[in-house]
Amino acid sequence: MRGNLFAVAVDLVVLTVRRDQLCVLLVRRGERPYESHWSLPGGFVQADEDLGDTAARELATQTGAATQDAVQGHLEQLAGYAAPDRDPRGRVLSMGYLALLPDLPDPQGAAAFLPVEDVYGLAFDHDRILADGVERARAKLEYTTLAAAFCPAEFTVSDLRRVYEAVWRTEIDPRNFQRKVTSTPGFLIPTATRVTGGRGRPPQLFRRGPATALHPPMLREPLPVPV
Amino acid sequence: MRGNLFAVAVDLVVLTVRRDQLCVLLVRRGERPYESHWSLPGGFVQADEDLGDTAARELATQTGAATQDAVQGHLEQLAGYAAPDRDPRGRVLSMGYLALLPDLPDPQGAAAFLPVEDVYGLAFDHDRILADGVERARAKLEYTTLAAAFCPAEFTVSDLRRVYEAVWRTEIDPRNFQRKVTSTPGFLIPTATRVTGGRGRPPQLFRRGPATALHPPMLREPLPVPV
DNA sequence: CCAAAAGTGTTGTTCGTACACCCATGT
DNA sequence: ACATGGGTGTACGAACAACACTTTTGG
Numbered sequence: 270m271r272g273n274l275f276a277v278a279v280d281l282v283v284l285t286v287r288r289d290q291l292c293v294l295l296v297r298r299g300e301r302p303y304e305s306h307w308s309l310p311g312g313f314v315q316a317d318e319d320l321g322d323t324a325a326r327e328l329a330t331q332t333g334a335a336t337q338d339a340v341q342g343h344l345e346q347l348a349g350y351a352a353p354d355r356d357p358r359g360r361v362l363s364m365g366y367l368a369l370l371p372d373l374p375d376p377q378g379a380a381a382f383l384p385v386e387d388v389y390g391l392a393f394d395h396d397r398i399l400a401d402g403v404e405r406a407r408a409k410l411e412y413t414t415l416a417a418a419f420c421p422a423e424f425t426v427s428d429l430r431r432v433y434e435a436v437w438r439t440e441i442d443p444r445n446f447q448r449k450v451t452s453t454p455g456f457l458i459p460t461a462t463r464v465t466g467g468r469g470r471p472p473q474l475f476r477r478g479p480a481t482a483l484h485p486p487m488l489r490e491p492l493p494v495p496v
Numbered sequence: 497m498r499g500n501l502f503a504v505a506v507d508l509v510v511l512t513v514r515r516d517q518l519c520v521l522l523v524r525r526g527e528r529p530y531e532s533h534w535s536l537p538g539g540f541v542q543a544d545e546d547l548g549d550t551a552a553r554e555l556a557t558q559t560g561a562a563t564q565d566a567v568q569g570h571l572e573q574l575a576g577y578a579a580p581d582r583d584p585r586g587r588v589l590s591m592g593y594l595a596l597l598p599d600l601p602d603p604q605g606a607a608a609f610l611p612v613e614d615v616y617g618l619a620f621d622h623d624r625i626l627a628d629g630v631e632r633a634r635a636k637l638e639y640t641t642l643a644a645a646f647c648p649a650e651f652t653v654s655d656l657r658r659v660y661e662a663v664w665r666t667e668i669d670p671r672n673f674q675r676k677v678t679s680t681p682g683f684l685i686p687t688a689t690r691v692t693g694g695r696g697r698p699p700q701l702f703r704r705g706p707a708t709a710l711h712p713p714m715l716r717e718p719l720p721v722p723v
Numbered sequence: 724c725c726a727a728a729a730g731t732g733t734t735g736t737t738c739g740t741a742c743a744c745c746c747a748t749g750t
Numbered sequence: 751a752c753a754t755g756g757g758t759g760t761a762c763g764a765a766c767a768a769c770a771c772t773t774t775t776g777g
Contacts, residue, residue: 273543468750693776
């Protein structure tokens, strides 16, 4: 069997929405190369693991396994990165994975959620992996129900709308959005309870429904804020 | 650097449309494992190559480098496959790549274009890679101009429509299709020449335009032929 | 003349956008 | 009472589906 040998790693683009901002989980590297640079969380694929196993394991350890149990987050493969010089230690292929999670408590240790717009100069080629992950997330909100993966188990239509607005950096008419999502069969399941304590009319609470596709898709307009 | 070492290969899903059928390029294996089984063309990533380099090299060698020059085909990364037992020889990660090409002359040696519907029992996990590639191609025709990658340099609207019909296994109204594609700016560029010799009114010839996205997308209806 | 394929016009319907308007709560 | 946010009704326009119709060739 010809061909060189590679170390194979999984790097995670873990996205969440915090205070109406799209944020990514980063860890500060404690070792060379790129010591003390921010990087995406990740790790090497072990002997009996498939790629998805590694991604799920890393996600659980980086965010706390207990919270991960209760969370109906989303995890999917993104792309493979294997430029010959991407890691000075040798030939490393990294599979990017994209995770969408509800807002979690601040992680332990040298990790933090930072707004994606403030992030530059990550270790290795992680700037590109992050950009690919963000673009994938933006595109998938258009034609899937994945926006609900950013919300807790029960949420309002406004919560969901603020997810779209944060990820796309745009504004959406609340009234048309309401009709759009509530009229898509299987997207949102109303619960018995309502929210109290806020200003204005108490909103209906919803749970995620079984639908995964959005027909017809949500339309994303050209961003009003270019860069 | 912990983690096991992998051989890294690239496997190609090369699709084309022949006689109104979506076809895939397969090679008959001449060695073990899976000797004499059909498999996707592929090969190992060499020392100084990035993944895309390997994919382009394999595509050129498998289809003939000369033809590849003239062809404005499409090549994109598909997904990574690394199940621990996917190759009995050891740990191999394979990056799937998707290529869309115009109809080419029959390849040399133990290779052939076969209709995707007739293909089962490929070597390794290539059935799954093929299924992922076909689904990606079907989805991308909806919202991109990639259907033109299946056509030669100059083609008619009917040629393009037959591509959609073959890939989606559906029928499209020729009149509405005509308006749809000719009214999308940058999709089709008319040429001076027309076709002669066929029955009926000679059609206009077009070249591919610079547009890549299709707004609004082409609508794919539920397949009339389920499986 | 007739068949066949290319291409245009027209009509009804669906769906998004914009916005007027009502509902239910806290202060 | 009034501000605030939740939620509904409606009018206008863009785009698609269906199909009648014209154009231009070969036989």
